[in-house]
Amino acid sequence: MxxxxxxxxxxxxxxxxxxxxxxxxxxxxxxxxxxxxxxxxxxxxxxxxxxxxxxxxxxxxxxxxxHPVATIDHVAHLERHSESISVAELPVTAASPYDGHPLAEVVARVQGVSVIAVVRDGRTSTAPGLGFVLAHGDVLVVAGAPGSIGALSRVLVLAQP
Missing domain, CATH: 2.40.128 (Lipocalin)
Incomplete structure (x- = not known):
């Protein structure tokens, strides 16, 4: 086009x-x-x-x-000098099937990545529990293997790894 x-x-x-x-x-x-x-x-x-x-x-x-694609924004100053772990920000978009669902439903779908914080309306919730309910506009701060982060990004949009 x-x-x-x-x-x-x-x-x-x-x-x-x-x-x-x-x-x-x-x-x-x-x-x-x-x-x-x-x-x-x-x-x-x-x-x-x-x-x-x-x-x-x-x-x-x-x-x-x-265009329901979650963009992985790498947090370069937090990443180690290793290809085995990355830190990234993953948005919960309007199209996400997990808007209004607990964090547990998302993280159960992907191994090798941890949600270390959720940013909502400028406030950061560190180490959110599995019962934390996601909302459109949230940004998940995650750490893990690059492939796992990509899989979680896809899950946030498509509800499948």
Missing amino acids: QIERVPLPGIGVGYTLHTGEGQALGVVCHRGGRRDLVVYAPGDPDTVERSLTLTETEAQEVAELL
Whole structure:
């Protein structure tokens, strides 16, 4: 899929893409964080058929639902100089099947990784118990083998290793 990016002076940046069926969609990213979703009229890329305005937070939520991939953010200054252990941050996205479920349900699915903390709303819960209930927006701080961290990341999104 090709995405066209066009600077919009005084506004921000506009992105346009075409679906496999030929429908033109756009996203206008305003400098203040607002996002406008735009559907263009069929066969006329200059005519807006419909638009929807989202706040920055709403846009993030929709993006997580459309592309439910947990990104592994490595915490480089905490990692050892060894390939056998890594420390990473794993977000609980809006699409996660574990939103509202206890941590025990997630960690039981993957061996070789430990949840050492959960960050929620800027507060850190160190060594959370297995009864800790996960919520969308939480960030799990985990340590373990890189492959196990990747497996846990996939489980957080897909409910399977």
